[in-house]
Amino acid sequence: MRSKKMKTSQSLKVSMIIMTLVVPSLIAVTVVAGWPRQTLATAGTPHAIEMVSTKQTPALTSVADSIVIDHNCVDAAAIPQAWLDQARGQVTFFNHKSIGTNTLEGMADLQSQDAGRYSIDVRYGTGTSAGINHYQAGDNEHPMDKISGFAALVSDGHNIAFMKFCPSDLGPSSGYSAHDIWIAYRDMLIEQQSAHPDTVLVWWTVPLTTQSDARGLDSFAEFNDYVRSYVAANGGILFDIADIESHDPSGNPITAGGYEAMWDNYASDSPHLNETGRQRVASAMWWLLARLAGWGDTNDWISVTADNDVASVYPGETATFALSVTGSEGFSDAVTLDLQGEPAGATVSFDPHPVTPPGTSQLYVTTSDSTPAGIYAMTVTGTSGQVTDSTPLTLTVNPTLALTAQPDIYTVLPGDTAAYTLSVTVSDGFAASVTLTLQDEPPGGAVSFDPNPVTPPGTSQLYITTATSTVPGIYAMTVTGTSGALTDTADLTLIVASATPSFTLSIAPTTRTASPNQVVSYTTAVAGINGFSQPVSLTVIGLPAGVNTAWSVNPVAPDDSSILTLSIPSNPQFGDHSLQVVGTAGMQLVTEGIDLTIVYPFRVYLPTILRQV
Numbered sequence: 001m002r003s004k005k006m007k008t009s010q011s012l013k014v015s016m017i018i019m020t021l022v023v024p025s026l027i028a029v030t031v032v033a034g035w036p037r038q039t040l041a042t043a044g045t046p047h048a049i050e051m052v053s054t055k056q057t058p059a060l061t062s063v064a065d066s067i068v069i070d071h072n073c074v075d076a077a078a079i080p081q082a083w084l085d086q087a088r089g090q091v092t093f094f095n096h097k098s099i100g101t102n103t104l105e106g107m108a109d110l111q112s113q114d115a116g117r118y119s120i121d122v123r124y125g126t127g128t129s130a131g132i133n134h135y136q137a138g139d140n141e142h143p144m145d146k147i148s149g150f151a152a153l154v155s156d157g158h159n160i161a162f163m164k165f166c167p168s169d170l171g172p173s174s175g176y177s178a179h180d181i182w183i184a185y186r187d188m189l190i191e192q193q194s195a196h197p198d199t200v201l202v203w204w205t206v207p208l209t210t211q212s213d214a215r216g217l218d219s220f221a222e223f224n225d226y227v228r229s230y231v232a233a234n235g236g237i238l239f240d241i242a243d244i245e246s247h248d249p250s251g252n253p254i255t256a257g258g259y260e261a262m263w264d265n266y267a268s269d270s271p272h273l274n275e276t277g278r279q280r281v282a283s284a285m286w287w288l289l290a291r292l293a294g295w296g297d298t299n300d301w302i303s304v305t306a307d308n309d310v311a312s313v314y315p316g317e318t319a320t321f322a323l324s325v326t327g328s329e330g331f332s333d334a335v336t337l338d339l340q341g342e343p344a345g346a347t348v349s350f351d352p353h354p355v356t357p358p359g360t361s362q363l364y365v366t367t368s369d370s371t372p373a374g375i376y377a378m379t380v381t382g383t384s385g386q387v388t389d390s391t392p393l394t395l396t397v398n399p400t401l402a403l404t405a406q407p408d409i410y411t412v413l414p415g416d417t418a419a420y421t422l423s424v425t426v427s428d429g430f431a432a433s434v435t436l437t438l439q440d441e442p443p444g445g446a447v448s449f450d451p452n453p454v455t456p457p458g459t460s461q462l463y464i465t466t467a468t469s470t471v472p473g474i475y476a477m478t479v480t481g482t483s484g485a486l487t488d489t490a491d492l493t494l495i496v497a498s499a500t501p502s503f504t505l506s507i508a509p510t511t512r513t514a515s516p517n518q519v520v521s522y523t524t525a526v527a528g529i530n531g532f533s534q535p536v537s538l539t540v541i542g543l544p545a546g547v548n549t550a551w552s553v554n555p556v557a558p559d560d561s562s563i564l565t566l567s568i569p570s571n572p573q574f575g576d577h578s579l580q581v582v583g584t585a586g587m588q589l590v591t592e593g594i595d596l597t598i599v600y601p602f603r604v605y606l607p608t609i610l611r612q613v
Contacts, residue, residue: 066231066232066235067291067296068238070240070243070244071244071246071247073244074280074283074284074287076110076282076286076287077303079290079295080295080303080304081303081390081392082388082390083293083294084117084118084286084290086290087290087293087295088121088130088289089130089293090160090292091128091133091158091159091160092131092133092158092159092160093126093133093153093161094134094135094161094163094164095134095136095146095149095150095153095162095163095164096136097136098140098166099166099241099271100134100164102272102277102278102281103278103285104132105278106277106278106279106281106283107122107285107286109275109278109282110279110282110286117305118286122134126155128158133158135153137149137150137153140169141168141169141171141173141174142169142174143165143169143170143185144184147184148188150163151192154195154196154201156198156199159200159292160199160202161192161199161200161201162202163204164204165181165185165206165207166206167207167208167216167271170206170216170219171219177219178220178222179226182223182226182227186230189203200292202237202238202288202292203230203231203236203238203239204227204238205220205223205224205238205243206223206224207220207241207245207262208260208261208262209261209262209270209271210256210262210264210266210270211255211256211261211262211263211264212264212270213261213270214256214257214259214261217260218257221260224240224242237288237292241281241284242260243260244280244281245262245263245266245277246260246261246263247263248265265277266280300327300328301327301331302326302327302357302388302389303325303326303327304323304325304335304381304389304390305323305324305326305391306322306380307321307322307323307324309321309392309394310393310396311393311394311395312395312396312398313367313395313397314367315367315371317366318364318365318366319367320362320365321362321363321365321380321393322360322362322363323337323350323355323361323362323380323391324358325360327357327384331357331384332356334354334355334384335355335384336383336384337350337354337361337363337380337381337382338381338383339378339379339381340379341376341377341378341379342376342378342395343372343374343376343395344372345370345371346365346367347365347366348365349363349366350363350364363380363393365378365395370427371427371428372428373398373399373427373428374396374397375394375395375396375397376396376397377393378393378394379391379392379393380393399430399486400430400486401425401426401487402425402426402488403422403423403434403479403480403481403489404423404490405422405423405479405490405491405492406420406421406423407578408420408490408491408493409493409541409578409580410464410492410494411494411495411591411593412466412497413466413498414467414468414469414470415467416466417465417466418463418465419462420492421460421461421462422436422449422459422460422479422481422490423459424454424457424459426457430456430483431455433454434455434481435452435482436449436453436460436480437479437480438462438464438477438479438480438492439479441464441477441494442464442467442471442473442494443470444467444469445466446463446465447462447464448462448463449461454481462479462492464494466494466496470496472497472587473496474495474582474589475494476491476492477491477494478490479492495541495582495591497590498588498589501590502528502534502585502588503527503528503532503534503536503583503585504526504529504590505524505527505581505583505590506524506527506592507522507525507581508522508525509522510522510594511594511595512596512597513596513598514598515600516568516569516571516572516598519565519566519567520566520568521565522563522564522566522581523563524538524556524561524562524592526556526561526562526583527558532558533558534585535556535585536557536583536585538551538555538564538581538583539582539584540564540580540581541580541582542579542580543566544572544573544596545573546569546573547566547567548567548569549564549567550564550565551563551564556583566596568598573598574599576595576597577595577596578593579595579596581593
């Protein structure tokens with residue numbers, strides 16, 4: 001079935017060959033080749049249909065080129081992405097009134113739900129830009145003005161053109177019968193097809209009123225019978241909006257008084273469409289445009305879609321996309337999937353792979369710690385033999401900012417200055433400067449960074465100068481690095497010791513080495529000065545995560561001691577750790593440093609010759 005570039009057949013020679021065809025609704029059609037006259041005797045329908053033309057003009061298309069868009073064509077998700085892309089590139093002209101506006105609103109709804117699939121340029125006017133150019137020639141209740149207005153606006157620059165009547169055009173106020181309107185509509189389309197052979201002209205049925213309203217349904221049925229019978233007999237492209245409106249979502253026909261009617265739940269008011277109705281007709285419109293772009297020229301097709309087409313991760317994380325693969329009826333060949341446009345160095349996997357339609361597959365895109373930040377436009381393509389489809393995906397790799405401090409614990413006396421070295425690093429693809437701030441420093445002190453801001457990767461010196469009046473204590477501070485929406489923090493500790501304490505601390509040993517699951521200990525002695533006898537409370541600052549502490553005595557009386565025990569976990573932070581033992585008594589604070597080195601368990605590796613003895 002080929003309809004990408006519909007052309008009219010050559011002018012038909014007048015002959016007396018008589019053909020009898022059987023068409024839907026039990027209509028017996030007698031066709032006299034050359035188009036001088038058609039007479040349709042109807043069985044079981046109230047309308048005797050007479051089609052008369054005195055012109056020897058060709059039918060729009062051959063029967064082999066017929067395409068009917070009806071209630072079976074309302075699942076836009078089934079259209080392969082590649083054909084949606086082709087469809088939006090066609091130049092379409094649409095003349096309409098309010099129900100046409102409802103349809104375009106439905107297309108906007110679909111676009112807002114999934115812009116990657118359903119975006120299309122829609123503009124008011126009669127131009128020849130890709131997308132839908134729509135206009136409103138002619139007023140409601142004046143069908144002949146709509147017919148002549150549309151005829152005057154169709155141009156060779158339009159790939160596709162169609163007009164739509166409104167229900168009021170077939171009402172008694174129009175002054176024309178359904179038969180009169182049909183003859184004028186038919187002859188106009190035939191003439192315009194002859195004048196614009198490279199433009200595909202699309203027949204439309206007239207929209208319906210609702211089953212609850214039911215006004216005019218007999219006239220709509222008469223006109224729609226004419227349209228359907230003509231396309232069935234002569235070929236053509238039919239957008240059967242009446243059939244689309246007169247079936248509920250399950251495909252059940254809706255009638256009122258023996259005539260097809262719009263399902264009430266599609267209407268905002270009879271005959272206008274609500275959100276459900278307009279999206280249903282808009283989905284069918286996408287079917288129309290995709291079929292005319294070439295979809296369906298081959299018997300088999302596949303469709304690849306993504307339930308989520310956008311994902312956001314940080315370097316080192318994995319993005320997951322849920323893919324659905326469907327195919328034409330009876331298509332069961334395996335579909336292989338491929339991804340293009342992923343970040344450099346990322347690993348890609350599909351599970352399962354390949355996929356047999358209908359089926360699903362999870363796409364995993366795992367970034368590395370060095371993956372550059374950025375927005376990656378990717379495309380996943382499904383292929384099975386000569387059949388293919390693709391869908392766009394977007395992966396955002398967010399930049400990262402890391403702030404560290406060395407040392408993270410510093411001890412000073414009142415009036416002294418503490419100095420910390422701050423290191424700022426970022427992920428690849430990020431080059432903005434980072435501003436540093438400090439919170440919770442001792443009151444009365446002075447804070448400065450050199451430099452500030454910092455261009456990463458880079459370092460800055462943080463200086464905290466205490467006042468001579470600064471109260472001794474342990475100050476937990478936070479330094480923050482900020483660049484736009486990015487931020488990171490580092491925890492710092494400043495210990496302000498007493499300038500003239502009344503006690504001292506001494507620790508033995510000052511250094512210990514331990515392995516996972518081991519226990520090490522230090523002995524801390526407290527000595528009073530000038531008869532000081534107040535108990536001293538002991539604590540440890542700077543412990544690695546997971547290390548537990550215990551004191552044999554706490555607090556400790558002057559001239560006594562306490563044993564500090566450190567229990568190393570099974571999965572510790574290996575390396576060198578500088579700790580501070582702090583003793584406090586009242587407003588006085590004294591500190592002493594100790595070191596802890598956590599090493600990997602010791603293993604003995606004998607030379608091969610010894611292991612063989």
